[in-house]
Amino acid sequence: MFRKIRIILAVLFFAGVTSLLLDFTGALHGWLGWMAKIQFLPAVMAANFVTIAALCLLTILFGRVYCSVICPLGVYQDAVSWLSSRRKGKRARFRPKKELKWLRYGVWVLFVAALVAGVQVFVALLAPYSAWGRIVDSIFAPAVKGFNNLLALLDQRIGTYNVYPREVWLKSLPALLVAVVTLILVTVLAWRGGRTWCNDVCPVGTTLGFLSRFSMFRPSVDYSKCRECLACERKCKASCIDIKAARIDYSRCVDCFDCLDSCKAGALKYRFAWKKAVTAGGEEPSGTGDGGRRAFLIGSAILAGETVVRSQEKKVDGGFAAIAAKKAPKRDVPVTPFGSSGVRDFYRRCTACQLCVAACPNNVLRPSSDLSRLMQPEMSYEKGWCRPECTRCSQVCPSGAIKPVSVEEKTDYHVGTARVNRELCIVETDGVSCGNCARKCPRGAIRMVPVNPDDPESLRRPAVVEERCIGCGACENLCPARPFSAITVNGREEHIIKD
Amino acid sequence: MEDKITRRAFLKSAAAGAVAAGALSCGRAAAGSSGEGPGEMETRVNHVSGDKVSLLGYGCMRWPMIKDASGKDVIDQEKVNGMVDYAMAHGINYYDTSPAYLQGQSERAAGIALSRYPRESYYIATKLSNFGNPSPEASIKMYRDSFGELRTEYFDYYLLHAIGGGGREAFERRYVNNGIMEFLYAEKAAGRIRNLGFSFHGNKDSFDYFMSLHDNGTYHWDFCQIEMNYVDWTHADGKRNVNADYLYAELVKRNIPIVVMEPLLGGRLANVPANIATRLKTLEPDRSAAWWAFRFVGSWPGVLCILSGMTSMDPLKENVETFGHFKPMDDKELALMEEMAVLMKEYPMVNCTSCKYCMPCPYGIDIPGIFHHYNRSVTDGTFVTDSSTENYRKLRRAFLLGYDRAVPPERQADHCISCGTCLSHCPQSIPIPGELARINRYVEKLKQGKI
Missing domain, CATH: 3.20.20.100 (NADP-dependent oxidoreductase domain)
Structure with missing residues (x-):
């Protein structure tokens, strides 16, 4: 019964969080946004004490049910492990393993140190929700968008107006590669050893393990009834039951309840068993996962070194003047979303879960390829600009890196400043009149001034009134100079609210 | 007489x-x-x-x-x-x-x-x-x-x-x-x-x-x-x-x-x-x-x-x-x-006859395509001037989605730089950059929900 409830809830949470990450329409966030906000690391980053306290209480009461129900990466591993168990001769494939203390706590210490030091790349690599976020956004979202585009095509064929096509583009090659490696590793580990990742690596799991050791309700064995058939051991994905040593390692137990159903003697029950603390122990571990983990870390480090990103070039047909695709300029300071309080704070709080990247309807947000903030989002305006009516990223961010902004407030934020590169501006290179940036600026922050200050009749070139500019990128996106725009936005270290 | x-x-x-x-x-x-x-x-x-x-x-x-x-x-x-x-x-x-x-x-x-x-x-x-x-x-x-x-x-x-x-x-x-x-x-x-x-x-x-x-x-x-x-x-x-x-x-x-x-x-x-x-x-x-x-x-x-x-x-x-x-x-x-x-x-249509004399626009704008989509929406009654119109949301989506279908985003009116190259080519003497700007203002209003 417990197992069934666990599975139902797990499926609901998994489907909910994954749908959130896949939902490019923004329609689900009103309903399911809380599912992202109760993820552990985002709640910590958002300093959401109520959620943290609730999760801690949940764990102290019932054990690591978070890992079996709320964490999407955990549920994914359970699904893989379940498939693996359906193979012939693999139905009872687990054996008790010793807790790999040095690894668990080593990773945990490094993780906390990275968190404190602000080395978010490391944090994002290991945090389970971030890992799942990048897997979904980089690998599954394009497929969903492709399907959406098929529907859009159908919609167009039958002449109705229901489905917007969504551009599928490579937002960041490093992020994609990291996501692919993460997915392969987690899948292989789960296929071979069940919850290896959660036992030995996952820092969130280790954190909750501190509490679950003392959980009030827990599976416990009534040795008077136990016939030592070891069926429970062999069903335990966390490899934390050791009947011979009469020990269950509750710091690793994720309360999946698979063991309960396996016990035919009625010796194993989920019951109130506080203060009967049981420490870890057991037999010789088989050692799976360790090599894989090392390979994973090394692989990721190699990936991190590669920073080639290129958006797909688009072909145009004959009847029109060819248009070269825009290329991203080099920005001294990255532009971070409206609602983030500044570059430093944003990148310290962001868990790189990709929820905002998935939600951005204007193709502005993408995972960064810069090593110092790898996979964390940044803004760029080759495909669109940060439109005034959209505040979606600020609504979805679970970690408080982007605080909610209203449409009215948005145009008062100053996240970056445009700068004109006279060498690229067509007014100067081609000697034609333009002024598109000035006309399209939603803040009226661009003034057209004579190229020759002594001749008021000469052509006019744009000049940015820095105090009025907010950094939305309309000018950069709509600049006719290609592939590099003649007016580009540079981020502000500290975002200010204008009055 | x-x-x-x-x-x-x-x-x-x-x-x-x-x-x-x-x-x-x-x-x-x-x-x-x-x-x-x-x-x-x-x-x-x-x-x-x-x-x-x-x-x-x-x-x-x-x-x-x-x-x-x-x-x-x-x-x-x-x-x-x-x-x-x-x-x-x-x-x-x-x-x-x-x-x-x-x-x-x-x-x-x-x-x-x-x-x-x-x-x-x-x-x-x-x-x-x-x-x-x-x-x-x-x-x-x-x-x-x-x-x-x-x-x-x-x-x-x-x-x-x-x-x-x-x-x-x-x-x-x-x-x-x-x-x-x-x-x-x-x-x-x-x-x-x-x-x-x-x-x-x-x-x-x-x-x-x-x-x-x-x-x-x-x-x-x-x-x-x-x-x-x-x-x-x-x-x-x-x-x-x-x-x-x-x-x-x-x-x-x-x-x-x-x-x-x-x-x-x-x-x-x-x-x-x-x-x-x-x-x-x-x-x-x-x-x-x-x-x-x-x-x-x-x-x-x-x-x-x-x-x-x-x-x-x-x-x-x-x-x-x-x-x-x-x-x-x-x-x-x-x-x-x-x-x-x-x-x-009474309909705010653009006087374009799709003769294409203005094409190709040096900046890649699909001028007749934009005008055609706009005129069609006016004719079809999918043009809205008031958010209290019945089916406002549906009509808004039909216009914006239809716009993206008819004209790729990089050829839409917001990219017109008003260079005026097209002006002398138009036999209807349409003030093309002005009309494109007008349509773009309409699109912006729709997108920003200011209609």
């Missing part, structure tokens, strides 16, 4: 002729647009040259294009031949083209299709489209090339292409200062041009100027091609173009035969807004909006020929039927058309 009397006499004679021929004996019962069959093509006589011209002329500016092996747009000659065969078989004998049409391919396609018929069985009208380079050499070369393209020794009708826009100054630059007028009159004397005239797009002052040239004997216009339809009749904007009733009266006064272009305003009078369509359908449930528009123009006796740029067999057949059973409008119907024109003017 004068021309009204003329029209009355004309109506009377038309009725008499119809009774004699028995062609108009069909009443409402047989009024289905596909029920009557082609009938016999209405013709008009050019009292200057004596040419017997079909009232429906073939405009060769909108022929179908296909992609050739290398991906280039080329005219679908097979279809063109088929349509010309049908047109010739049903009495259409006036073919209007230009060296500039369809990326320069229209004349050759017309030449291929028409040269399969005896030369005297059709009239060719082509133009001196020397917009780009008005030098004497380039202009004369353009003129001479047209003979080869059209496979002919002479032109029945030759036009100074689209004068009036730049006023007197542009006219003199293109035709006078370079000696082209003298050259053309010499060609006319040599018999290689049978009728010399001009096509007009411009304001009243420049038209008056061209008429004064005729009056004072500087030049003699054998015919004149004007934009005429029930909207432009008395509702031209006055700044950039002239009411067609004025042009018509001035030309009739001088006995100059009139060829009509844009009788359907580039198709906009064939696809009219819902309330206009309902009014017209109430009266004639089986007649199309185009039927009314063509009949309006044909009801004026000074009109020699009405050009229609028929892209496919379907409008061709429909138009052949309209002009095969041609029935001029009575005064009541003319008044109705005026009423429709007033309704039409």
Whole structure:
């Protein structure tokens, strides 16, 4: 019964969080946004004490049910492990393993140190929700968008107006590669050893393990009834039951309840068993996962070194003047979303879960390829600009890196400043009149001034009134100079609210 | 007043002729647009040259294009031949083209299709489209090339292409200062041009100027091609173009035969807004909006020929039927058309006829595509001006989604830099950058939810 409830809830949470990450329409966030906000690391980053306290209480009461129900990466591993168990001769494939203390706590210490030091790349690599976020956004979202585009095509064929096509583009090659490696590793580990990742690596799991050791309700064995058939051991994905040593390692137990159903003697029950603390122990571990983990870390480090990103070039047909695709300029300071309080704070709080990247309807947000903030989002305006009516990223961010902004407030934020590169501006290179940036600026922050200050009749070139500019990128996106725009936005270290 | 009397006499004679021929004996019962069959093509006589011209002329500016092996747009000659065969078989004998049409391919396609018929069985009208380079050499070369393209020794009708826009100054630059007028009159004397005239797009002052040239004997216009339809009749904007009733009266006064272009305003009078369509359908449930528009123009006796740029067999057949059973409008119907024109003017459409003279825009904007989508949404009633409109959200989505479908984002109006290159090319004198900006403001309002 417990197992069934666990599975139902797990499926609901998994489907909910994954749908959130896949939902490019923004329609689900009103309903399911809380599912992202109760993820552990985002709640910590958002300093959401109520959620943290609730999760801690949940764990102290019932054990690591978070890992079996709320964490999407955990549920994914359970699904893989379940498939693996359906193979012939693999139905009872687990054996008790010793807790790999040095690894668990080593990773945990490094993780906390990275968190404190602000080395978010490391944090994002290991945090389970971030890992799942990048897997979904980089690998599954394009497929969903492709399907959406098929529907859009159908919609167009039958002449109705229901489905917007969504551009599928490579937002960041490093992020994609990291996501692919993460997915392969987690899948292989789960296929071979069940919850290896959660036992030995996952820092969130280790954190909750501190509490679950003392959980009030827990599976416990009534040795008077136990016939030592070891069926429970062999069903335990966390490899934390050791009947011979009469020990269950509750710091690793994720309360999946698979063991309960396996016990035919009625010796194993989920019951109130506080203060009967049981420490870890057991037999010789088989050692799976360790090599894989090392390979994973090394692989990721190699990936991190590669920073080639290129958006797909688009072909145009004959009847029109060819248009070269825009290329991203080099920005001294990255532009971070409206609602983030500044570059430093944003990148310290962001868990790189990709929820905002998935939600951005204007193709502005993408995972960064810069090593110092790898996979964390940044803004760029080759495909669109940060439109005034959209505040979606600020609504979805679970970690408080982007605080909610209203449409009215948005145009008062100053996240970056445009700068004109006279060498690229067509007014100067081609000697034609333009002024598109000035006309399209939603803040009226661009003034057209004579190229020759002594001749008021000469052509006019744009000049940015820095105090009025907010950094939305309309000018950069709509600049006719290609592939590099003649007016580009540079981020502000500290975002200010204008009055 | 004068021309009204003329029209009355004309109506009377038309009725008499119809009774004699028995062609108009069909009443409402047989009024289905596909029920009557082609009938016999209405013709008009050019009292200057004596040419017997079909009232429906073939405009060769909108022929179908296909992609050739290398991906280039080329005219679908097979279809063109088929349509010309049908047109010739049903009495259409006036073919209007230009060296500039369809990326320069229209004349050759017309030449291929028409040269399969005896030369005297059709009239060719082509133009001196020397917009780009008005030098004497380039202009004369353009003129001479047209003979080869059209496979002919002479032109029945030759036009100074689209004068009036730049006023007197542009006219003199293109035709006078370079000696082209003298050259053309010499060609006319040599018999290689049978009728010399001009096509007009411009304001009243420049038209008056061209008429004064005729009056004072500087030049003699054998015919004149004007934009005429029930909207432009008395509702031209006055700044950039002239009411067609004025042009018509001035030309009739001088006995100059009139060829009509844009009788359907580039198709906009064939696809009219819902309330206009309902009014017209109430009266004639089986007649199309185009039927009314063509009949309006044909009801004026000074009109020699009405050009229609028929892209496919379907409008061709429909138009052949309209002009095969041609029935001029009575005064009541003319008044109705005026009423429709007033309704039409209430819609904020762009006066674009999709002639594509403005293309390609150097910055890649799909100008006609944007205007077409915008006009279509106005016509279809998907244009919203108020968020309290029923189905507002649905209509908003239809406009924005339809916009993205019709025009790729990087070719949309927000990318127009207002360089103005297109302005001098537009025969409708549409302030293109301004109109694009207007449409973009509408799009922005929709996107920002400020409507």
